[in-house]
Amino acid sequence: MNWHMRWHTIRTLALLDARVRLRRTSTLVTLLAVVALSWLMIGNPADGVTLLSIQEARVRYTSAALALGSASMATLLFAIAGFYLLRGRMAEDQRSGLGGVIGASAAGGRPFVLARWCGGMLYLLALIGVFMLTVLACHLVRGEGPIQPLVYLGTYLVVLLPMALFTASCATLCDSWPPLMGKGGDLLYFLGWMGQLSMMAAIKNGALTSAIPVDFMGMSAIIAALGAHFDIRDSMQLGMGGFDAALAPLTLPVWMWSAQTIAIRTFTALLACLPLWLALVLFHRFSPDRMKPASTRTRRSPLALLNGWLRPLARLAQPLFALAARLPGVAGQVMADVALTLSTAPSSIAVLLAAQVMALALDARQLPPLILACVAFWGVLVSDLSTRDADAGCGAMAAALPGGAARRYWRQLAAVFLLGLMFTGVAALRLAGTAPLRALALLSGLFALAAFATMLGRTSGSARTFLALFLFGLYMAVQLDTVAMADVVGFHGAATPLSMLAWAGMGLAAAWAGHVRERWDRAS
Amino acid sequence: MLELQNVTKSFGKQVTAVADLTLRLPAGVVGLIGHNGAGKTTLMQMIATLSKPSSGRILFDGADIVARPEAIRARLGYLPQDFGVYRNVTALEFMQYFAALKGVRDPARIRRLLELVNLHDQARRMASTFSGGMLRRLGIAQALLNDPDILVVDEPSAGLDPEERLRLRNLLAELGCKKLVILSTHIVSDVETIAGRLAIMKSGRLVACDTPDAILGRARGQVWSASVDAADYEALKASTHVLQALRQGERVALRIAHPSAPCAGAQLSEPSLEEALMAQRYALQEAA
Numbered sequence: 001m002n003w004h005m006r007w008h009t010i011r012t013l014a015l016l017d018a019r020v021r022l023r024r025t026s027t028l029v030t031l032l033a034v035v036a037l038s039w040l041m042i043g044n045p046a047d048g049v050t051l052l053s054i055q056e057a058r059v060r061y062t063s064a065a066l067a068l069g070s071a072s073m074a075t076l077l078f079a080i081a082g083f084y085l086l087r088g089r090m091a092e093d094q095r096s097g098l099g100g101v102i103g104a105s106a107a108g109g110r111p112f113v114l115a116r117w118c119g120g121m122l123y124l125l126a127l128i129g130v131f132m133l134t135v136l137a138c139h140l141v142r143g144e145g146p147i148q149p150l151v152y153l154g155t156y157l158v159v160l161l162p163m164a165l166f167t168a169s170c171a172t173l174c175d176s177w178p179p180l181m182g183k184g185g186d187l188l189y190f191l192g193w194m195g196q197l198s199m200m201a202a203i204k205n206g207a208l209t210s211a212i213p214v215d216f217m218g219m220s221a222i223i224a225a226l227g228a229h230f231d232i233r234d235s236m237q238l239g240m241g242g243f244d245a246a247l248a249p250l251t252l253p254v255w256m257w258s259a260q261t262i263a264i265r266t267f268t269a270l271l272a273c274l275p276l277w278l279a280l281v282l283f284h285r286f287s288p289d290r291m292k293p294a295s296t297r298t299r300r301s302p303l304a305l306l307n308g309w310l311r312p313l314a315r316l317a318q319p320l321f322a323l324a325a326r327l328p329g330v331a332g333q334v335m336a337d338v339a340l341t342l343s344t345a346p347s348s349i350a351v352l353l354a355a356q357v358m359a360l361a362l363d364a365r366q367l368p369p370l371i372l373a374c375v376a377f378w379g380v381l382v383s384d385l386s387t388r389d390a391d392a393g394c395g396a397m398a399a400a401l402p403g404g405a406a407r408r409y410w411r412q413l414a415a416v417f418l419l420g421l422m423f424t425g426v427a428a429l430r431l432a433g434t435a436p437l438r439a440l441a442l443l444s445g446l447f448a449l450a451a452f453a454t455m456l457g458r459t460s461g462s463a464r465t466f467l468a469l470f471l472f473g474l475y476m477a478v479q480l481d482t483v484a485m486a487d488v489v490g491f492h493g494a495a496t497p498l499s500m501l502a503w504a505g506m507g508l509a510a511a512w513a514g515h516v517r518e519r520w521d522r523a524s
Numbered sequence: 525m526l527e528l529q530n531v532t533k534s535f536g537k538q539v540t541a542v543a544d545l546t547l548r549l550p551a552g553v554v555g556l557i558g559h560n561g562a563g564k565t566t567l568m569q570m571i572a573t574l575s576k577p578s579s580g581r582i583l584f585d586g587a588d589i590v591a592r593p594e595a596i597r598a599r600l601g602y603l604p605q606d607f608g609v610y611r612n613v614t615a616l617e618f619m620q621y622f623a624a625l626k627g628v629r630d631p632a633r634i635r636r637l638l639e640l641v642n643l644h645d646q647a648r649r650m651a652s653t654f655s656g657g658m659l660r661r662l663g664i665a666q667a668l669l670n671d672p673d674i675l676v677v678d679e680p681s682a683g684l685d686p687e688e689r690l691r692l693r694n695l696l697a698e699l700g701c702k703k704l705v706i707l708s709t710h711i712v713s714d715v716e717t718i719a720g721r722l723a724i725m726k727s728g729r730l731v732a733c734d735t736p737d738a739i740l741g742r743a744r745g746q747v748w749s750a751s752v753d754a755a756d757y758e759a760l761k762a763s764t765h766v767l768q769a770l771r772q773g774e775r776v777a778l779r780i781a782h783p784s785a786p787c788a789g790a791q792l793s794e795p796s797l798e799e800a801l802m803a804q805r806y807a808l809q810e811a812a
């Protein structure tokens with residue numbers, strides 16, 4: 001195949017890939033979340049909140065400030081949500097049987113992987129483009145200076161391009177190399193994302209400066225740019241927060257980026273493509289030797305390996321199956337879903353047991369971190385509960401059972417919530433004695449998260465929509481320790497009755513939206 | 525007794541998958557036959573309460589299952605054409621899960637059904653590692669968990685080897701002695717020996733519903749065999765409906781569907797069920 005042909009193949013496949021991704025409901029859901037988030041984070045200074053403050057002084061909403069502030073939020077969001085939205089295309093190919101067709105075709109493995117990566121990049125850039133348009137719209141309403149599109153473009157290019165390259169490369173690698181396919185790759189990437197955040201904090205404090213070239217999220221570049229013009233050592237806040245209205249607002253220079261910063265970011269962009277190179281080398285090409293049987297493949301991923309080792313624990317779920325058979329109607333069906341979830345992931349049984357022991361043994365003050373860890377594990381575990389019937393090809397069989405598809409939706413929601421209670425229940429009961437408000441926040445938060453997990457899975461058809469938003473939300477919740485609405489499950493003790501009611505209300509709305517979607521699907 | 529009254533299912537204004545179909549089905553094996561896109565799967569999905577008809581009624585023992593789908597779900601066993609199993613689940617756990625969802629309390633029934641489909645030795649094996657045939661047998665066992673009065677199976681023999689296909693046929697025939705088994709296929713040999721009635725669909729419409737003997741009877745006198753040379757074969761192909769052509773040296777042995785002798789030397793033959801169905805389809809085309 002000559003270069004012209006290869007280029008034609010890559011271009012065609014990449015455009016098709018981007019189109020397929022853009023047509024998904026998960027894209028629409030993410031876009032709506034992105035639009036809502038961008039409006040929320042650019043707070044109205046008249047309400048006492050601002051996107052960026054230095055030494056308690058508000059920074060004027062000029063193009064440079066809004067571009068910088070929004071880019072810093074976007075890099076956090078798209079680095080995690082982008083990955084979970086991008087990956088999984090090759091698993092789809094395998095499930096649909098097209099993997100074998102592609103593997104047996106004349107298309108070269110490397111052009112194919114490259115095309116998938118290009119498709120992912122196009123998709124990510126489209127999402128970032130929509131994000132930028134939303135911020136521009138926000139600028140029209142709340143901005144304090146003219147809109148300078150080139151300032152926005154330049155800032156996004158410096159901050160977001162290496163992140164997008166890295167995210168798309170990692171997603172491609174996790175799709176191309178069997179040991180990273182499945183939840184093992186998801187977990188590893190999430191740990192990497194957390195590592196990048198920790199690195200950002202270290203760089204801000206003047207440590208780990210040698211790691212700046214591998215700061216793909218670009219926070220070091222933002223810190224360096226701000227540090228070149230202001231003293232940011234003691235107090236700088238990025239993201240929605242308060243400011244001292246008595247201090248005169250600051251104004252950022254129109255162009256923040258030094259030649260050195262641009263050179264480092266260019267080098268970072270090159271480094272960001274390393275996972276892509278690995279993907280090109282390690283691509284499985286849908287070879288049955290590397291991808292089948294499923295047991296062989298899954299045992300290679302770290303999480304599946306762990307589940308393989310812990311397989312004997314799955315027997316502990318047997319009494320739940322027996323109980324499910326004895327319980328009448330919906331209760332039995334909910335218990336069956338709980339039993340299936342635990343038996344398919346025996347590591348969850350180990351975590352569940354450990355959580356109970358620790359909840360009984362720990363001091364009451366140490367319970368919130370335990371609850372945080374349990375909620376994090378639970379969120380990952382249940383992210384695919386409402387999509388697993390369709391993923392496994394059991395959708396039609398399960399919809400023909402008593403209760404049909406409508407009841408299936410509600411029983412899955414109930415199973416997700418019940419699993420949440422199983423993981424955190426003992427800790428919540430102990431908390432109820434000393435901090436009843438926190439226990440109530442946990443209940444309302446678990447319900448809201450359960451509703452969002454089920455609704456997003458049902459509407460988008462993908463577990464990763466919830467997973468991406470959940471992990472990002474979890475990070476934000478950990479960071480914003482004084483914001484009541486961010487304390488969804490009450491581990492900071494900042495939740496108020498109003499915030500609990502708001503979350504419970506949003507949970508109900510989400511649950512109802514999923515139900516309406518279910519009915520719509522049946523009727524059409 | 526399952527009754528379909530003027531059932532129509534449309535997708536938008538352009539596509540009518542099932543058109544004004546009326547049918548009464550008592551206990552026994554019913555073979556739903558038609559080519560791809562004839563509307564078989566859509567019809568089965570409506571009977572299985574997965575989708576609702578655009579118009580018409582479906583009654584099961586007098587109860588309207590479109591208005592009240594629960595009237596049939598507890599008494600229904602359904603196996604779709606394409607299905608899979610959850611990852612990291614053994615065959616036993618898969619059965620336990622569906623037993624709980626169906627409200628089946630007797631654990632011995634799971635064991636008996638796994639024995640019935642000859643999977644009892646594989647009960648603790650991961651279901652995702654099963655071969656296509658084993659998977660389909662597991663699906664059948666799942667469909668039988670609640671001892672259904674009506675069993676709806678869509679293309680159940682797809683991907684099965686001849687031995688498994690025979691075993692499945694015998695199992696369905698046995699079930700059909702007491703219950704209503706609706707079996708869709710486009711492979712006539714799957715149903716010719718077990719179906720008491722054949723419902724033939726074409727472009728969403730029911731074109732016939734009769735016993736295999738009656739369908740064969742109608743085709744008698746219309747299927748011919750002949751041996752011709754290659755040039756005559758080309759001419760016959762253009763003017764008649766050739767059911768089968770087998771080259772034998774310089775000549776071609778033919779079986780042809782035609783109301784009268786298609787060529788000199790043609791002899792009337794006893795039609796097979798497949799030939800009878802083809803002859804009927806051609807007759808309908810010509811009538812249209």
